[in-house]
Amino acid sequence: DTVVLSADGLTKHFPVRRGLADLLARRLRVVHAVDDVTLTLRRGRVTALVGESGSGKSTVARLLSQLYPRTSGEIRLHGGVSAVRGGRAFRAYARKVQMIFQDPFASLNPVHTIRYHLTRSLRIHGNGGRTRAELEDALHALLTRVHLTPPERYLDKFPHELSGGQRQRVAIARALGANPEVLLADEPVSMLDVSIRLGVLNLLRDLKERLHLAILYITHDIASARYFADETLVMYAGRMVEGGDSETVTQRPAHPYTRLLIESAPDPDTIQGSARKAAAHTPEDRGGGEPPSLIAPPAGCRFHPRCPAAMTRCTTELPPRLTVGDADGHWAACWLFDPETVAAARPTASAA
Numbered sequence: 001d002t003v004v005l006s007a008d009g010l011t012k013h014f015p016v017r018r019g020l021a022d023l024l025a026r027r028l029r030v031v032h033a034v035d036d037v038t039l040t041l042r043r044g045r046v047t048a049l050v051g052e053s054g055s056g057k058s059t060v061a062r063l064l065s066q067l068y069p070r071t072s073g074e075i076r077l078h079g080g081v082s083a084v085r086g087g088r089a090f091r092a093y094a095r096k097v098q099m100i101f102q103d104p105f106a107s108l109n110p111v112h113t114i115r116y117h118l119t120r121s122l123r124i125h126g127n128g129g130r131t132r133a134e135l136e137d138a139l140h141a142l143l144t145r146v147h148l149t150p151p152e153r154y155l156d157k158f159p160h161e162l163s164g165g166q167r168q169r170v171a172i173a174r175a176l177g178a179n180p181e182v183l184l185a186d187e188p189v190s191m192l193d194v195s196i197r198l199g200v201l202n203l204l205r206d207l208k209e210r211l212h213l214a215i216l217y218i219t220h221d222i223a224s225a226r227y228f229a230d231e232t233l234v235m236y237a238g239r240m241v242e243g244g245d246s247e248t249v250t251q252r253p254a255h256p257y258t259r260l261l262i263e264s265a266p267d268p269d270t271i272q273g274s275a276r277k278a279a280a281h282t283p284e285d286r287g288g289g290e291p292p293s294l295i296a297p298p299a300g301c302r303f304h305p306r307c308p309a310a311m312t313r314c315t316t317e318l319p320p321r322l323t324v325g326d327a328d329g330h331w332a333a334c335w336l337f338d339p340e341t342v343a344a345a346r347p348t349a350s351a352a
């Protein structure tokens, strides 16, 4: 699989003021929203980025799309170091890396028709053809790609005349108008009716296969990652804590946080559970304590205050990515997988 987009050591700190006292004292605090995130997106593969609210998933997507400047770290498209905002190379980057948002209604202008939105995307990216007929063909091709057929039924409608699922398909079609290589989909189905989620996920999978897109699929719902993604990455409090093949990560999770996520998912075998889950994704609803403040994140492993397996070293030493078992590419940032700890545990009891 060809690596299309990679990020190395991606970090985003937001300076913020909290409350009147900060304002009066002119004090800035730093939100450690994303720290040292490394990932690769490959052609024709879906990578899920999973984590609870506030873990930094959207910030990662915004950094990858270069909507936000990063505090530090590197982003590479086909191995080339990312370009400076505003330049020609940056425009090429912005064309190849497209974003899809949670709320298709907010991302489509209500006063314009579908034809307008798609024409604009095609024209901006130079894919609208030279004649009216070529443009019309390109519009039809886009709507057909997202299974809104016959296209003429949709082209002259306004966003409010479509259902939520149809609007999200239009938003996807608009992204495809750029002829991208990467789609960053930030919770693309979480605002849709449960009954139509699967259809939109299947569409994305179809695009991955036909257009060989590299897709980052951001979600709260680890069950849908198993169904839909080839690879799954788990984030906790701004850091990546586990990664590997989706089947392995969801069936044999290694990191205590991933285990908690899976235990608190109402129905791990279907994505039908995700509606209730989305309605109840605040940490208090899930049990097991709250995520830490990102202004003063816990030292060592950020999960240690909530972790049932925490050891002394976890409170001071940051765990690196450690290989889990024999599964190809499965890793966890957790001291339980330190080779010495594993060896020491082996003679007495097995965790299984």
Ligand code: ATP
Pocket: 014, 015, 016, 031, 032, 033, 051, 052, 053, 054, 055, 056, 057, 058, 059, 060, 220, 294
């Ligand atoms: P959700 O699942 O709710 O969408 P998320 O995983 O996408 O959450 P982010 O939106 O990336 O999380 O936010 C990560 C952290 O960064 C949060 O603590 C958030 O408050 C903070 N944050 C995000 N954007 C900003 C900003 N522009 N200024 C200050 N803090 C921010």
Ligand code: SF4
Pocket: 255, 256, 257, 301, 302, 303, 304, 305, 307, 308, 309, 310, 311, 314, 319, 333, 334, 335, 336
């Ligand atoms: Fe728990 Fe320690 Fe592993 Fe962190 S490093 S998840 S605190 S066992």
Ligand code: MG
Pocket: 057, 058, 059, 186
């Ligand atoms: Mg988000």
